[in-house]
Amino acid sequence: MELNERSLSILEAIVEGHIASGEPMGSRTIARQQKLPLSPATVRNVMADLEEMGYIISPHTSAGRVPTDKGYRFYVDTILQVRNLSEVERHNIESYCQSGNLRTQELLQKAGRILSSMSSYTGIVLAPRFDATIFRHIEFLPLSQGRLLVILVSRSGLVQNKIIELEGEMPSTHELEQIMNYLNSSLSGMTIHQVRANIVEQMREEKARYDELMKHALTLSSKVFNSDIEDEVIIEGVSNVLNQPEFSNIDCMKRLFQAFEQKHHLIDLLDKSQQAEGVQIYIGSQSEYQEFEGCSLITAKYTRGEQILGSLGVIGPSRMAYSQVVPVVDYTARLVSRVLEIESE
Amino acid sequence: MELNERSLSILEAIVEGHIASGEPMGSRTIARQQKLPLSPATVRNVMADLEEMGYIISPHTSAGRVPTDKGYRFYVDTILQVRNLSEVERHNIESYCQSGNLRTQELLQKAGRILSSMSSYTGIVLAPRFDATIFRHIEFLPLSQGRLLVILVSRSGLVQNKIIELEGEMPSTHELEQIMNYLNSSLSGMTIHQVRANIVEQMREEKARYDELMKHALTLSSKVFNSDIEDEVIIEGVSNVLNQPEFSNIDCMKRLFQAFEQKHHLIDLLDKSQQAEGVQIYIGSQSEYQEFEGCSLITAKYTRGEQILGSLGVIGPSRMAYSQVVPVVDYTARLVSRVLEIESE
């Protein structure tokens, strides 16, 4: 069943009115503010239809109507008009994210902060998967008791470190140096992903069978690269959710906070949004994770050239000022991409 | 004015009762549970005295009494008996923090988690000041546009990285290598603090005047070591504060969350606690920072040998189960110290 022009604009009025006021919208209010002059009764008829179709719902008999998740979804997909950012807003974002020499890490943190402060919701950033970054440099530093500190650097300057344990034979400093040099020259330019495949390949080919050093290098690097590196999420502006009246419900808020702490559902969502083009909007329970019920997530990916690095966005209540937030997320994602682009030239 | 035996045990009953129940304590309740059998009327007399001295207060005329910050302070300083941890609890903490090969960073994060989960409040850990750690290794990796990625490793395996910008002349790869080698051998074993002093000294002596390489090394390292590294705080279990009934007051909660986000007041407090021996307890407004009104902070420092590294603890409402939490903090701090000790051998 299709919605006609009139139903559309009434739905629009309900959603936008509710976003602005937080209150359920009654037929009278809609009828008054409406450009096309309709009587409340007519509006009521339309509303009854919209309710039947599941776009709106009334909290109780004599309250107005409130959009459902489905209603928000529909609004976002077909009605929403995003505004453009003002000069000042663009400048705000830029000057905040381009100050000085930022490590990628710092840049992303700043992006999270600006997302949060400009949207008044919570900003989130999924840091680049280390897997997908390009190998630049590896360094070994022996610690005590057969433990080895390994430092990995990606081409874009991302630094990761981990400790691995060697059974039995710790290679000599000289050997380590040789292995290091070998790895640095032979792996250069591959993604970590490719490096991993490469190791598997070499192991299969048993090249190392007669070469002691090569054998060492292989076991070592398989240890380094096969332990996975956990994804990092930056979350900024958590205290903003306390400002949202819809989270006065403590339980709901608690679920959300726990999601922030556990992170991995959040990572899943952010991850998913990397697959798609442009700004993604996930609404409430439609995101399949319970803890985000009542919440919406607006995200966009950031890239360097062709390479998808990560994604960033804003999380807030479903009753979110979409038209305000979408362009902020969009612009921030583009800006981050741009900065990373320049830096890696 | 001194408190006699009886006043003490009544104050104790009020504080502990209130901690257990969250309710104001009435004279009748106290009189009933009391070992020394007293009538409610007598208890009332004593309570009137305690109120006059500022240890307790009644929220309104016909409610019971509640401890003031001063009351908690007094209780903690003179009455509090900390219980011992059970075998199981100790084992919990140990097995959680000693699993596998942890980077210092990971160890501290785990400590934060276990603090949070065992106390049901929020766990906080101040990571070691990089300043105070011992230099182990430095590595330069040139990036684009005159920017240089610098990786610093401390003896205990803490890794820091930063980007510095070189004006004009980027040294050649060969020069960089020389500088790196020089720094690695000459700075080995100093604390970052000492390194800094060392640089200043050398600059004063103008040793580098005729030596181009030395000059490069000096300007470079002064850039590296003089930009300060921000302190890191790990905060775990934030959602636990939502369980505390006293934070149903949204404003209060919001203040606290903002403190978590801004961090630097928290850092100040944690820093202060490093100066003192054993477990420190800061109570509510007495901590001079408004945002911690209604909260208490229990901390202890962790060390490696003689060297103070950082501190860790728990933050929760003033109405906190001190006798439960104090030993947890104490034990965790000792454990972390022990693990770091072993690792650095």
Next chain:
DNA sequence: TGTTAGCACTCCCGAGGTTTGAGTGCTAAC
């Protein structure tokens, strides 16, 4: 056939009032 006016109905919400019970301070007796 689509739109509108009218009307009875529902239900939330806040104001005002009452009751209940816990707790207090004071006084007088032990």
Next chain:
DNA sequence: GTTAGCACTCAAACCTCGGGAGTGCTAACA
């Protein structure tokens, strides 16, 4: 010094009741 008794206070819980916002239905109108 301790206790029993008593009058007093006050918050919280509960009720009631009217107002108001909003609805659905029906009948009339264009």
